[in-house]
Amino acid sequence: MTAADLSRSRLYGILDLGYVETGNARRIAEALMAGGVDLLQLRAKNHSTVEIEKLGHELRSIIAEKGVPLIINDHPRIARNVQADGVHLGQDDLPIAAARKIVGPDCAIGRSTHSVDQAIRAFCEGADYIGFGPIFATPTKPDYSPIGLEEIARVHESVRIPIFCIGGVKLDNLPKVIEAGARRVVIVSGLLQASDPAEYARSAKRLLTSVL
Numbered sequence: 001m002t003a004a005d006l007s008r009s010r011l012y013g014i015l016d017l018g019y020v021e022t023g024n025a026r027r028i029a030e031a032l033m034a035g036g037v038d039l040l041q042l043r044a045k046n047h048s049t050v051e052i053e054k055l056g057h058e059l060r061s062i063i064a065e066k067g068v069p070l071i072i073n074d075h076p077r078i079a080r081n082v083q084a085d086g087v088h089l090g091q092d093d094l095p096i097a098a099a100r101k102i103v104g105p106d107c108a109i110g111r112s113t114h115s116v117d118q119a120i121r122a123f124c125e126g127a128d129y130i131g132f133g134p135i136f137a138t139p140t141k142p143d144y145s146p147i148g149l150e151e152i153a154r155v156h157e158s159v160r161i162p163i164f165c166i167g168g169v170k171l172d173n174l175p176k177v178i179e180a181g182a183r184r185v186v187i188v189s190g191l192l193q194a195s196d197p198a199e200y201a202r203s204a205k206r207l208l209t210s211v212l
Helices: 003-008 022-035 049-066 076-081 096-103 116-125 150-158 174-179 197-209
Strands: 011-016 039-043 070-073 086-089 108-113 129-132 163-165 185-187
Touching: 011 022, 011 197, 022 039, 022 049, 022 197, 039 049, 039 086, 049 070, 049 076, 070 076, 076 086, 076 096, 086 096, 096 108, 096 116, 108 116, 116 129, 116 150, 129 150, 150 163, 163 185, 174 197, 185 197
Parallel strands: 011 039, 011 185, 039 070, 070 086, 086 108, 108 129, 129 163
Antiparallel strands: none
16 A cells, blocks of 8 residues: 555544444445445454454455555464555554564554654554544544544644544544545444444545635
């Protein structure tokens, strides 16, 4: 995945197996792609590496046809093994330089950040993009206090790589997130719990592209 691919991306979807049964993963992935997500991450916090890698191979085979980059959460070696387009690391995961040795130069590396200082550090360490949040309270990150909307403008002034605002972002608050300065967002539960994930993604994408 190139820097240009990341720069063009606006809507980042996460296929979180905390919300989606493994047997439904393919169907939901196809719906999200039909709705226009620009990036798709596989996140499976409570699954074995064997299970994650198996599903990663399956997703890779179906989303490659659509031209949507596949990101693997937490596991650089799985990202390498399934030839994913990127790997996403949390604050407690490997240093970016160590992950780069595993995945190689062509695999994008993202880092979760929870403050402007962490965002700057990730940028300086060589992250290709960052997640910035949680903007709002979210069950996905119960241990982190919400950052709120006020820091969105400041992080965009401080970091010159793509920034994806994450954490409790949904259609009903997306206009406020955009108004605060966000140009790229991650949506998790809003997409995965929608009665029509494809239409939900389309609606979010329309809002994001309307400000460009």
